[in-house]
Amino acid sequence: MSLLIATTLDDALAALAAGARPIAGGTDLVVGARHGKAPLPASLVAIDRIESLRTIDRSADGGLVIGAGVSHHTIETDATIGAEWSALADASALVGSPATRHVGTLGGNVMNGSPAMDTGAPLVVFGAEAELASAAGSRRVDMATLWVGPGRTSAAADELCVAIHLPARALRSGSAYLRLEYRRAMEIAVVGAAAAVTLTADGAVGSVRVALTAIAATIVEVTGLTGGSVADVAAAAQAAAADQATPISDLRASDRYRRHCIGVMARRAVEAAARRAAGETIAIPVNRAVGIGMAAGATS
Amino acid sequence: MTVTEPHTARPAPRFVRADGPDKVTGSGRYTADLSLTGVLAAKFRYADVSHARITRLDVSAALAMPGVMSVLTAADVPDVRFGPFVQDRTLFATDVVRYEGEIIAAVAATTAEIAQRAVDAIVVEFEPLPVVTDLEASLAPGAPLVHDGWAGYGAAEVVVRDRNDASFSSITKGDAAAAMATADVVVSSRYVADGCHAAPIEPRAVLAQWEGDKVTIWTSTQVPFDARAGVCETLELPANRVRIIVPHLGGGFGGKCGFHYEAHIAALARAAKRPVRLVFSRREEFLAPDRRREGMIIDITTGMRSDGTIVARTGWIAIDNGAYTADAGFFSQLAAMHLAGPYRVPNVSIEAHLVYTNHQPSGSVRAPTAPQACWALESHTDELAKAVGLDPVAFRKLNAVDTGAEGPSGQTYDEIGLQQCIDAATANAGYGQELPDDEAIGVAIGWWPSFSVPSGAYVKIDGDGSGQIITGAQECGTGAVMTLRQLAADELGMAPEDFQLVYQDTSVAPYDMGATGSQTLFNNGRAVVNAAGQVAEQLRKLAADHLEASPDDIVLADGHASVAGTPAATVSIAELAGIAAGGELLIGHGSGQPPGPPPLVGSTCVGDLGMAAFVAPQFSCHAVRVKLDRDTGVARVLAVSTAHDSGTIINELGALGQVEGGVLMGIGQALTEGTTYDDQGKQRNAAMLEYKLQTCADAPPINTHFVQIATPDAGPRGAKGLAEAPNVATAAAISNALAAIIGRPVRRLPMTAERVWETLNEEAAR
Incomplete structure (x- = not known):
């Protein structure tokens, strides 16, 4: 096995062109190898020391460019992401354990392509794009294409x-x-939902996007949702999510239970997104602030 | 009988355990950390099928691989069938494999990778046999036999066996059928519990090295002397040629009780003429050992008078034994006791079967049978209270045993503190207060015996006045061994820090049963007190000579021997030790007579393995506040209040840790931990992501109160056991909280979110 520790993007891209596979935090690659999912690739290029992959920058249009090597811990504690792209902070804050979040990266989560990835549904509802680079140049693709x-x-x-x-x-x-x-650390999504909501001046939902985790072969976006009162849109999201999901039965849940719960998650995501859109601050991650999470630490 | 008054006048000391810094800083050495020159790596070939006849086994390709130094199968070891209750096990599969983790062959090679390739090169062909997984089907007439030759196996004389029933036990008192017929209210319930795992943080490891005809085995066992006995039996060696040493043990929770892989590795090392080391993967730790918590089907019926007084109880229990009996022989009787419960039940008829299946074998995991049986009994008890319109706590106060009362097996209890436990735990939980929607406090009571068995220790004080306790006891994380320093120090008027512990080495110390049955402090504490007492006697004599006084007047305190009433007449123990070093050395040895079993009156037990009479019984009450997310069925434990009668508490800090760990384990058993099988009896969730232990982030605040009363036939200073009792009642209390919120109990354990949701839907459909 060979391991190249790249310090520039060009070095890393050259190694990839020569057949190496990238490794950043290794939280999927190494754990997967240990569990016999796939052996470690014979040639690895470490990308965790490439500074240009670890920056968060405002773009000219007011958007955000998050380097693929930015850790979940950085995302969950970044003030800008927490305030403006809260769903992504909600997601990164739920990944694994504190140790996982310090070494695991956004790029790794996205490119691992698990249908249960936590950051995927938020990126879909934001209309995010992934920037893919090779020695030959770079291109941007939306998440559904990726x-x-x-x-x-x-x-x-x-x-x-x-x-x-x-x-x-x-x-x-x-x-x-x-x-x-089912537990509050070292957990994987049984099902999950992200929502992005824009309110009209009178407080109704003007536009809404909802995407779902762990109910299909990839992260999928709910279709057919339109504006209306928050309660109506939340109810519609619940029904549409349950209707459009194509869940499987596995160790974590039956398809029937998943279908029910994805509706609950979609409704709660719309409700929480609408509260935030109205200016309310709900702590990151919102999972700890609604439903059973509200109970956290409360004993009276 | 001896009755020991508790030391309530003096607060229990809180000391940091001696092995704590090693473990916390990482300087401590575990078995997998050890190496020896020329050490080889061991790997096992497992059956990977649940029930099949081996038609071909060919290891020649593995043997021929470069780097492979030995390959063993059943043909290479003595033909010995072993097992503490039923001799149904062999080191390697002979003709039939009966569960997926059964070992067919073992390989030692220069690296673990080569050993694994060699294992993969072993050719095994099978003829499939019918797989038995369902407990009731296994007991049915005509069911396929897991052990064709069961009738020919050796077994302990009291074990009652019949085909797939490896150990039948019953408790009969009075006339349950007649009493049930006269009852005003009768309630019947069925509860079903899945199996689960001990899941210690350290997967097990074994390292063996021969010198001549003697072998030293470093191993992660909870029971070094039991491991030695297993090696001696299966490899046909005398005890004095086998030395078991346990480095720091990374947890056990019962999973590392019994004899496991020490003989396989010793045999590999002998064949290879080099040391051999085995280190389990996490997956192997889930699949292979004959120690996991047993699944159960439980039927229970209770008859009451309309005022809630229990008049009769009947029960039927099927326990999943798995493919081999291991130490589970006594489970049927213990489960029957836990289904009878710590209640005044005048008429009892409970039958329990230990049922062979093609699952991984069951074995002693922390309070074996108790969490499941208590969960069923106590959930049933809330159903009883509801049926007669009584508050569940009032119902328990009415029916639970108390000092002087007769329990369900005909034992009349001396001083016990169960009623006080109920009062303390419910009061501390705020039971009865108004709660928000979808919250409730569930209450459950439990009990557990102290185990009275032989045990030994030496105490010596060297010439510089420093002491050593040389004990056969094993520390598995409970802190019980650490407490021995306090006991020796108090006997000798010295400080705990004056003593070093020498432990976990069968060739150095006298026998102890090991970290099992909550017995360490109870029995080895007695041994250490006796051994230290001998040294104290020697010191008093020496001091009497030195100070020209009578030995009876010498007081040992604060590191000095002084004449009572004449404080000026004093000499340091260190100085006396120096004198002794030039004459008769300061050495004590102790064992002491274990207390015998209390009498039973009016009951009959078939398959009596000594579990129907509880020596120095421990009692507990847990009150757990739970919140339910009705939309998803996810339950969250908000707070736990416990009260325990475990006699005198010697080290409060250690005791609190025991209770807190037991409660967290109980929450896992209640909500998230359960083994799931495929239709071939193979585990589907043998990994930490899918077998969901509780994490620190899930831990609720836990409040604990110790009821300390004078305890007859207890251990040193009135102490009973404490390691297992905290694991008994938590799942039951959570069940009762959920039932209070939902309106009916969740009848499957673990009470997963999906099962809770299903129960909610059934309720909504009614």
Whole structure:
């Protein structure tokens, strides 16, 4: 096995062109190898020391460019992301354990392509794009184009995800990501939902996007949602999510239970996103602030 | 009988355990950390199928691989069938494999990778046999036998066996059928519990090295002497040629009781003529050992008078034994006791079967049988209270045993503190207060015996006045061994820090049963007190000579021997130790007579393995506040209040840790921990992501009160056991909280979010 520790993007892209696979935090790659999912690749290039992958920058249009090597811990504690792209902070705050969040990266979560990834649904509702670079140049793809199946992306073998581009946040908009979990750390989403909501001047929902985690082969967006009162849109999101989900039965849940719970998560995500859009501050992660999470630490 | 008054006048000391800094800083050495020159790596070939006849086994390709130093199968070891209750097990599969983790062959090679490749190169062909997974089907007439030759196996004389029933036990008192017929109210319930795991943080490891005809085995066992006995039996060696040493043990929770892989590794090392080390993966830790918590089907019926007084109880229990009996022989009787419960029940008829299946074998995991049986009984008890319109706590106060009362197996209890436990735990939980929607406090009571068994220790004081306790006891994380320093120090008027512990080495110390049955402090504490007492006697004699006084007047305190009433006449223990070093050395040895079993009156027990009479019984009450998310069925434990009668508490800090760990384990068993199987009896969730232990982030505040009363036939200073009792009642209390919120109990354990949601939907559909 060979391991190249790259310090520049060009070095990393050259290694990929020569057949190496990238490793950042290793939280999926190494754990997967240990569990016999896939052996470690024979040639690895470490990208965790490439400074240009670890920056968070405002774009000219008011959006955000998050380097693929930015850790979940940085995302969950970043004031700008927490205030303007809250759903992503909600998601990163739920990943694994504090140790996982310090080494695990956004790019790794996105490119691992798990249908249960926490950051995926938020990126979909933001209309984010992944920037893929290779020695030959770079391109931007939307998330729906990127993910093609469980653990599979449309990126070529020599392409590296270098950044995630988030469009500017609209006025009176808010977002939230929730998941069903059986314990409060070292957990994986049983199902999850993200919502981004933009309110009209009179407080109704003007536009809404909802995306779902762990109910299909990839993260999927709910279709057919339109504006209306928050209660109506939340109810519609619940019904549409349950209707459009194509869940499987596995160790974590039956398809029937997943279908029910994805509706609950979608409704709660819309409700929380609408509260944030209206200017209310709900602590990150919102999972700890609604439903059973509200009980956290409360004993009276 | 001896009755020991508790030391309530003096607050229990709170001391940091001696092995704590090693473990916290990472300087402590565990078995997998050890290496020896020339050490080889061991790997096992497992059956990977649940029930099949081996038609071909060919290890020649594995043997021929470069770097492979030995390959063993059943043909290479003595033909010995072993097992503490039923001799149904062999080191390697002979002709039939009966669960997926059964070992067919073992390989030692220069690296773990080569060993694994060699294991993969072993050719095994099978003829499938019918897989038995369902407990009731296994007991049915004509069911396929897990052990064709069961009738020919050796077994302990009292074990009652019949085909797939490896150990039948019953408790009969009075006339349950007649009393039930006269009852005003009768309630019947069925509860079903899944199996689960001990899941210690350290997967097990074994390292063996031969020198001539003697072997030293470093191993992660909770029971070094039991491990030694297993090696001696299966490899046909005398005890004095086998030395078991346990480095720091990374937890056990019962999972590392019994004899496991020490003989396989010793045999590999002998064949390879080099040291051999085995280190389990997490997956192996889930699949292979014959120690996991047993699944159960429980039927219970109770008859009451209309005022709630219990008049009769009947029960039927099927316990999943798995493919081999291991130490589960006594489970049927213990489960029957836990289903009878710590109640005044005049008429009892409970039958329990230990049922062979093609699952991984069951074995002693922390309070075996109790959390499941208590969960069923106590959930049933809330159903009883509801049926007669009584508050569940008032119902328990009415029916629970108390000092002087007769329990369900005909034992009349001396001083016990169960009623006080109920009062303290419910009061501290704020039971009865107004709660927000979808919250409730559930209450459950439990009990657990103290185990009275032989145990030994030496105490010596060297010439510089420093002491050593050389004990056969094993520390598995409970802190019980650490407490021995306090006992020796108090006997000798010295400080705990004056003593070093020498432990976990079978060739150095006298016998102890090991970290099992909550017995360490109870029995080894007695041994250490006796050994230290001998040294104290020696010191008093020496001091009497030195100070020209009578030995009877010498007081040992604060590191000095002084004449009572004449404080000026004093000499340091260190100085006396120096004198002794030039004459008769300061050495004590202790064991002491274990208290015998209390009498039973009016009951009959078939398959009596000594579990129907509880020596120095421990009692507990847990009150747990739970919040339910009705939309998803996810339950969250908000707070736990416990009260325990475990006799005198010697080290409060350690005791609180025991209770808190037991409660957290109980929350896991209640809500998230359960083994799931495929239709072939193979585990589907043998990994930490899918087998959901509780994490620190899930831990609620836990309030604990110790009821300390004078305890007859207890251990040193009136102490009873404490390691297992905290694991008994938590799941039951959570069940009762959920039932209070939902309106009916969740009848499957663990009470997962999905099962709670299903129960909610059933309720909504009614």
